[in-house]
Structures are given as structure tokens and as C-alpha cells.
Amino acid sequence: MFGRSNDSQPVTPALSESTPPPTDAGKGRPTPKRKVSEAANKRPLVAPATKKASRERAKAQRDLEYRAMQTGDERNMPAKDRGPVRRFVRDWVDARWNLGEFFLPVAAVFLVLQFALSQTAIAIYAILALYVYIIAAVIDGWLMWRGLKKRLVAKFGIEQIPRGAAMYGVLRAFQIRPSRMPKPQVKHGQRPV
Structure with a gap:
């Protein structure tokens, strides 16, 4: 009842003229090792020059906020204290x-x-x-x-x-x-x- 019937023919979809016939050609090279693939995909999230510049800007902002906290200058205080x-x-x-x-x-x-x-x-x-x-x-x-x-x-x-x-x-x-x-x-x- 649920098994395959011996008398039925396999149904193959008709190929339309617009789709090319499938090719069984391989990729032509071996699959790279996982270590090699991961190494090829690694790149820094932020460019080193950009990272250094953003770190310097953040340090300058922290110094400005610290001086403002010492003197009471509200313009440069963190938002929670303004x-x-x-x-x-x-x-x-x-x-x-x-x-x-x-x-x-x-x-x-x-x-x-x-x-x-x-x-x-x-x-x-x-x-x-x-x-x-x-x-x-x-x-x-x-x-x-x-x-x-x-x-x-x-x-x-x-x-x-x-x-x-x-x-x-x-x-x-x-x-x-x-x-x-x-x-x-x-x-x-x-x-x-």
C-alpha cells in the first residue's frame, strides 16, 4: 500500500527550451580544508588605522568628560549628569x-x-x-x-x-x-x- 509499485514508470520533468540541460561536470579541484577556508575569510572588523583613531578619539572624550566632572562644566559632562x-x-x-x-x-x-x-x-x-x-x-x-x-x-x-x-x-x-x-x-x- 505504501511501498513502491513495480509497474509505475519514473516520472521525469519535461525540460523546457529556456533552461539548459544539467551538466554533471565537477568543480575541478579538491575541497579546501576547513582551516584554509577560515583563514581566507578572516579579516579585521575595523581597519587598524581606523581602530587606532577611534581609540584616540574615545580617550580624548573620556579625558574631557573627566575634567568636566572635576570642574562642574556641564557642557562636557556625560549625558546622565547633565x-x-x-x-x-x-x-x-x-x-x-x-x-x-x-x-x-x-x-x-x-x-x-x-x-x-x-x-x-x-x-x-x-x-x-x-x-x-x-x-x-x-x-x-x-x-x-x-x-x-x-x-x-x-x-x-x-x-x-x-x-x-x-x-x-x-x-x-x-x-x-x-x-x-x-x-x-x-x-x-x-x-x-
Whole structure:
């Protein structure tokens, strides 16, 4: 039923006059080894001269952005740090004393205390004090953002506040002040208007 029938003739398609008859001639040479074929197809994605020039342009752009981050020149800062809203957020965070900016030194002290006094009950109190400090710093960051958001809405309007401004301010608040980039342009207590 499903097998080949012995009485049927093989069907060959009729050749039209426009198509040439097939030739059984081979390619006339052996197939190259894979290694040879891959080596022939290899070429650089970018020309070496172009690569070097683009690397130099990128380095010059990074240097320009780094100098702008040091001096506060917004024209040459990276896009994530540009704009009046971001500047206001930076100035607001830099003018305020934040518990988060002291987190790393405080955590280091408490961890050293915990390891040094690990055989005594004071070690438990050191770890508990560190956890209390972490919770206080998080609450301080949340309160800072609430006050900052009110100021941003009053000054720029709700539609002008870019997405991620909250995290931008909170992450900046948890950095040690000398290591913040862009560098702080205001002193503690010098609130932006």
C-alpha cells in the first residue's frame, strides 16, 4: 500500500527550451580544508588605522568628560549628569549632612570591633549597632528624597523630573563626599535655591 509499485514508470520533468540541460561536470579541484577556508575569510572588523583613531578619539572624550566632572562644566559632562534637574539634585545632596556618606567608615569600624572582640558579648552589640546604623541611614535617605522631591516639583514641575532622579540622589548620598563625581560644587549647609 505504501511501498513502491513495480509497474509505475519514473516520472521525469519535461525540460523546457529556456533552461539548459544539467551538466554533471565537477568543480575541478579538491575541497579546501576547513582551516584554509577560515583563514581566507578572516579579516579585521575595523581597519587598524581606523581602530587606532577611534581609540584616540574615545580617550580624548573620556579625558574631557573627566575634567568636566572635576570642574562642574556641564557642557562636557556625560549625558546622565547633565541638566538643571540633575545639578539641583547634586547640590541638594552635597549641601546636606547624610548618614549614608559616613556608612563605609562606620561599617569598617564596627566590623573591626566585631572581629577583635569576637570572643566577648560586645561583638554582638557591635553588629547590632551596625544594623541600627544601616536602618537609620536608609530612613535618612528616604527622608532626604521626600524633601528633595517636593523641592523639585515646586521648582521644575512634575513633568520635568527625569526618571531615575531619586536613585541618582540616594546613590550620591551614600558615597563618601571626596569620592563623588561630579565633584561637589557647594559646601555643607549651602542649600540651592
